[in-house]
Amino acid sequence: xxxxxACCLALLLVATPVYAHHSFGTFDLNRNIEIAxxxxxxxxxxxxxxxxxxxxxxxxxxxxxxxxxxxxTVLRRSGWTPEMFVVGQRITVxxxxxxxxxxxxxxxxxxxxxxxxxxxxxxxxxxxxxxxGRAADAxxxxxxxxxxxxxxxxxxAGSWAxxxxxxxxxxxxxxxxxxxxxxxxxxxxxxxxxxxxxxGSEGSGLLALLxxxxxxxxxxxxxxxxxxxxxxxxxxxRGRAALIPExxxxxxxxxxxxxxxxxxxxxxxxxxxxxxxxxxxxYGQHGFVRTIHLDLNQHPANxxxxxxxxxxxxxxxxxxxxxxxxxxxGMLGLQVAHGPNLHVVERFxxxxxxxxxxxxxxxxxxxxxxxxxRGSDVTPRSALPFVTDTCNAALNxxxxxxxxxxx
Amino acid sequence: MSLRIRRLAVAAPFAEVVAVAMLxxxxxxxxxxxxxxxxxxxxxxxxxxxxxxxxxxxxxxALAGWWVARLGPDxxxxxxxxxxxxxxxxxxxxxVSGAPFGALMVLSAIGRIAGGYAGGWLAGRRxxxxxxxxxSRTS
Numbered sequence: 001x002x003x004x005x006a007c008c009l010a011l012l013l014v015a016t017p018v019y020a021h022h023s024f025g026t027f028d029l030n031r032n033i034e035i036a037x038x039x040x041x042x043x044x045x046x047x048x049x050x051x052x053x054x055x056x057x058x059x060x061x062x063x064x065x066x067x068x069x070x071x072x073t074v075l076r077r078s079g080w081t082p083e084m085f086v087v088g089q090r091i092t093v094x095x096x097x098x099x100x101x102x103x104x105x106x107x108x109x110x111x112x113x114x115x116x117x118x119x120x121x122x123x124x125x126x127x128x129x130x131x132x133g134r135a136a137d138a139x140x141x142x143x144x145x146x147x148x149x150x151x152x153x154x155x156x157a158g159s160w161a162x163x164x165x166x167x168x169x170x171x172x173x174x175x176x177x178x179x180x181x182x183x184x185x186x187x188x189x190x191x192x193x194x195x196x197x198x199x200g201s202e203g204s205g206l207l208a209l210l211x212x213x214x215x216x217x218x219x220x221x222x223x224x225x226x227x228x229x230x231x232x233x234x235x236x237x238r239g240r241a242a243l244i245p246e247x248x249x250x251x252x253x254x255x256x257x258x259x260x261x262x263x264x265x266x267x268x269x270x271x272x273x274x275x276x277x278x279x280x281x282x283y284g285q286h287g288f289v290r291t292i293h294l295d296l297n298q299h300p301a302n303x304x305x306x307x308x309x310x311x312x313x314x315x316x317x318x319x320x321x322x323x324x325x326x327x328x329x330g331m332l333g334l335q336v337a338h339g340p341n342l343h344v345v346e347r348f349x350x351x352x353x354x355x356x357x358x359x360x361x362x363x364x365x366x367x368x369x370x371x372x373x374r375g376s377d378v379t380p381r382s383a384l385p386f387v388t389d390t391c392n393a394a395l396n397x398x399x400x401x402x403x404x405x406x407x
Numbered sequence: 408m409s410l411r412i413r414r415l416a417v418a419a420p421f422a423e424v425v426a427v428a429m430l431x432x433x434x435x436x437x438x439x440x441x442x443x444x445x446x447x448x449x450x451x452x453x454x455x456x457x458x459x460x461x462x463x464x465x466x467x468x469a470l471a472g473w474w475v476a477r478l479g480p481d482x483x484x485x486x487x488x489x490x491x492x493x494x495x496x497x498x499x500x501x502x503v504s505g506a507p508f509g510a511l512m513v514l515s516a517i518g519r520i521a522g523g524y525a526g527g528w529l530a531g532r533r534x535x536x537x538x539x540x541x542x543s544r545t546s
Contacts, residue, residue: 194505210431211504216449217430217456220505223446232447240441335444 024200027068027106029096029173035065035105036092044082045392046071046266046285047252051107053091067093067105070120072389073268073284077164079124089113096173108171120172123180126383153315154350156279160357161269161382165227173202177227194222228264230333231373239368242329242337250331254391256288256307258332259324259344260361264377271386279313279320287388292322299325305340320348336373338365356380411485414475419492422471426493426519427500429463430456461514465522468493472526477533486527490520 037055049069054062069075085091092111098104111117118124166183168175174189176198191197196212197204215221223229235243250257251265263270268284279292290308294315303310303326310326324344332338342365349358356378363373433455437448471493472486479485494516501512 213434214427214431215504215506217433217452218460218501218504218506218511219453219456219509220507223449229446230444232444232450234443234447235441243441333444 024096024106024198026099026101027096027200028099029106029200029202030205031097032094032108033097033105034092034094035067036090037065039085039087039089039091040064041087042082042085043392043395044072044075044085045390045395046073046254047391047396049075050395051085051091051093051110053093063103065093065103065105066101067095067107069107071266073266074164076387076389077126077161077267077269077384078122079126080118084112086113094171106172108173119170121166121170121183123166154318154320155274155354156272156320156348156350156357157274159269159271159382159384159386160379161284161384162264162267162377162379164267167198169201175201176225179227192225194220195225196221228334230335231375233336233373234370235336236366236368236370238339239337242339242368243335244331244337252393252396254286254393254396256283256286258327258330258338259290259308260346260363260375261331261333262286262288263359263379268389269382269384269386270379282386282388284386284388286391292320299323309342309344316347318349322346322348332363332365332373337368338363339367341365341367354381409479409481410488411475411479415485415489415492418471418475418489419496422467422489422493422519423496423500426460426464426467426497426515429459429467433459457511457514460511461518464493464497464515464518465525468519468522469526469529472523473530474526476527476530478530482531483524483527486523486525486530487520488523489526490523493523494519 035053035055037053040052040054042052043050048071051067051069053065053067055065056062070078075081090113093105093107094109094111095105095107098106107120109117109119164180165177166180167177168183168186168191169189171188174197175186176191176195178186178192182192186192189197189202196215197208199209199212212221246252251261256262257265262268262283262285266285270284271282273280273282277293277295279294281290281292283289288308290311292311292313294313296312297314299310299312305326305328307328307330309324311322311324313320313322315321322345324346325342327338327340327342329339330337332342342363344361344363346359346361350356351358357380358376358378360376361374364371365373434448434452437443437452437455438445442448443451468490472489475489476482476485497515497519498512501515506512
């Protein structure tokens with residue numbers, strides 16, 4: 001019990017899986033390294049990208065370094081492209097070293113051959129053009145046509161992406177994640193009111209964790225400032241037993257977690273297409289697609305269980321109400337498991353000009369958690385076209401099949 | 408009135424550290440139980456903190472107040488002094504840590520002062536119980 005409590009304290013808080021993913025793993029942010037060399041390649045993938053750099057030592061030997069960057073989707077949303085990293089060009093990387101691998105690092109700042117200096121969270125001009133030959137986004141043209149005519153139902157078609165989260169320190173060493181639109185309000189490393197620094201960030205040792213635990217108990221830190229947390233639900237015995245270790249979580253192994261979670265996680269770009277009979281949602285990761293049947297009043301008797309489940313939708317005025325059953329057992333969110341009897345009801349609505357999609361949801365599964373798992377998200381239309389970014393679990397240091405992250 | 412300054416200077420910070428440690432342990436202990444999501448446990452920890460702040464503060468200050476006041480004069484006053492000092496330390500720490508003003512502050516302060524008084528009272532009773540037989544033997 002003591003050991004378990006100590007582990008919880010270390011992971012704790014806020015050391016929720018949110019931060020287990022958006023945190024620093026074995027990187028030591030209290031130390032700095034700088035490497036200069038030539039670009040050997042880049043793995044521009046989710047959930048983390050890796051820059052490979054050849055560094056020539058004084059005796060002429062070449063050593064390959066691997067430096068971890070943000071995932072491909074968020075890099076793309078920040079205006080970064082793989083084409084920025086030309087093999088053979090000079091590059092300097094300032095970062096934090098890995099505690100276990102002397103030839104790995106966490107990128108804070110890079111200086112490219114043309115002199116451009118980019119911090120980890122630098123936001124560049126985003127090209128909305130199709131750049132890689134993958135599916136262009138026909139739906140994005142639907143922006144501004146929320147209601148084609150007075151008698152039609154709202155048009156949800158288009159590409160959508162939840163607002164990106166950036167660290168308040170553009171180098172990614174200090175502070176916490178905040179919505180991109182608010183990031184400039186903070187001094188580097190600043191915290192929102194009642195916020196907390198990500199465990200493992202520079203200067204946040206055990207004492208800081210202990211102090212955060214105290215501040216949470218006294219109400220000085222609010223969970224509402226931490227993005228993407230699960231709804232406050234208690235687990236049943238079965239729900240407790242069904243929890244899986246962090247490294248086996250679907251999100252760390254390039255797999256879909258749930259219809260709720262994967263809509264907002266990683267702030268990827270999704271695409272919705274719509275006709276009278278169905279609404280199709282293509283999620284921006286793992287090729288996950290769900291179909292919402294608008295021409296059915298009830299679920300078929302024998303639904304084959306799937307991660308997406310079986311969805312039927314009906315219009316309640318301007319609100320699309322979607323009822324989904326028939327799930328494969330799995331994880332609903334970060335810390336909540338579910339079984340085959342999960343039932344999800346979502347309500348989708350557009351704002352007046354059709355530029356923002358709001359989703360409210362309620363999930364129930366009395367076998368696994370007590371009461372209702374409620375939440376909502378607000379998703380603007382995406383300036384970027386829909387693409388499915390490559391995911392490579394072997395390059396995720398947290399994943400069960402991690403190989404590249406430590407080599 | 409004679410305050411036992413040295414004992415107060417040792418016992419007050421110690422009592423506050425122990426009381427704060429109880430609050431620090433709340434969330435990790437709840438999380439270790441695996442009973443709910445992080446937000447669920449944070450909400451539970453914040454509810455429990457009201458009780459732990461008040462009752463834990465009372466118990467710790469009762470013990471510290473008893474230790475400060477034992478074997479000396481003005482036991483109850485020394486106990487109350489201990490409680491007041493710990494309450495001031497606690498309120499300062501809460502304010503510096505960004506706690507919203509509310510029930511936690513009030514209950515914690517009351518618990519600490521009451522605990523200090525209770526500890527001093529206990530120490531005073533024990534002292535009386537020892538001194539009365541001694542006095543009757545010498546008379």
